[in-house]
Amino acid sequence: MKFAYDLHMHSALSACSDNEMTPNNIVNMAILKELDIIAVTDHNSAENIEAVIKCSEGSDILVAPGMEIETMEEIHVVCLFPGIGQVNKMQEIVYKALPSLKNREDIFGRQIIYDENDDEKGVVDKLLLTAVNFSIDDLKKYVDELNGVIIPAHVDRSSYSVISNLGSVPENLNLKYLEISKKADLQNLIRNNPEVMNYKLIKSSDAHSLADISERESFIDIEEKSIQCLISKIKNG
Ligand SMILES: [Zn+2]
Numbered sequence: 001m002k003f004a005y006d007l008h009m010h011s012a013l014s015a016c017s018d019n020e021m022t023p024n025n026i027v028n029m030a031i032l033k034e035l036d037i038i039a040v041t042d043h044n045s046a047e048n049i050e051a052v053i054k055c056s057e058g059s060d061i062l063v064a065p066g067m068e069i070e071t072m073e074e075i076h077v078v079c080l081f082p083g084i085g086q087v088n089k090m091q092e093i094v095y096k097a098l099p100s101l102k103n104r105e106d107i108f109g110r111q112i113i114y115d116e117n118d119d120e121k122g123v124v125d126k127l128l129l130t131a132v133n134f135s136i137d138d139l140k141k142y143v144d145e146l147n148g149v150i151i152p153a154h155v156d157r158s159s160y161s162v163i164s165n166l167g168s169v170p171e172n173l174n175l176k177y178l179e180i181s182k183k184a185d186l187q188n189l190i191r192n193n194p195e196v197m198n199y200k201l202i203k204s205s206d207a208h209s210l211a212d213i214s215e216r217e218s219f220i221d222i223e224e225k226s227i228q229c230l231i232s233k234i235k236n237g
Pocket residue numbers: 068076153154160
C-alpha cells in the first residue's frame with residue numbers, strides 16, 4: 001500500500017524553527033494535509049517526540065521517532081527509530097558527543113520542550129545546532145545497533161549534505177535511500193552526481209513552519225502503516 005509521508009520537519013525545539021511548531025499544531029496540520037506518516041526530526045535532539053506521539057494517539061497519523069543529526073563532517077542525517085526508547089538512547093549518545101556550548105537564545109532562538117498539551121516544559125540549554133564529535137560511519141553503527149535507519153538529508157544542497165561535503169555517498173554505508181529537498185532540481189543533481197540514480201529517493205519538507213509541511217505528494221509503498229515496515233523498507237529498499 002502507498003502511504004503519504006513527510007519524514008523531515010522541525011518542532012520549536014530546533015532554534016531555527018517557528019514557535020508555532022508545537023506537538024499539537026504539527027499533528028493537526030499533518031491531519032489537515034491528509035498525510036499518513038510523519039517524522040519530527042529536530043537537530044540533535046528528540047525532546048519533543050514523546051509529546052508528538054501522544055498528540056497523534058487516536059488519529060490516523062503514524063509518527064516515526066526521529067532526529068536530524070549533524071555528524072563531525074557537518075553532514076545532516078535523518079535518523080528514524082522503532083520506538084521512543086531507542087530515540088532517547090540515541091539522544092543520550094548525541095548529547096555526550098556535542099560540544100559543551102550553551103545556546104544563545106538572542107542569536108539562534110529558543111529550543112522549546114513542550115508537553116502533549118503544548119505547554120512549555122522548559123528549554124534545552126545546550127547548543128543543538130552544531131556538529132557531534134563522531135563520523136557518519138559511527139552514526140550508522142549506533143543507529144543500526146538501535147534497529148533504526150539513516151537517510152542522508154537534502155543531498156541536493158550545497159552544504160550540510162553528504163555529497164557536498166564528501167563528494168559522494170560512501171558505499172560502505174550500504175544505503176538504499178537518500179533524501180532530496182522539496183525544491184530539489186533532480187535533473188541537475190543527477191547530471192552532476194550520476195550515482196544518485198543507484199538510490200531510491202525520499203522527498204520531505206524539512207519544514208520549519210506549519211505551512212511548509214508537505215502536502216499529500218510523496219508516497220512510500222509498504223505492506224502496512226507501521227514503523228517496523230517503514231524502517232525495514234528504507235533499510236532494504
Ligand atoms: Zn538539515
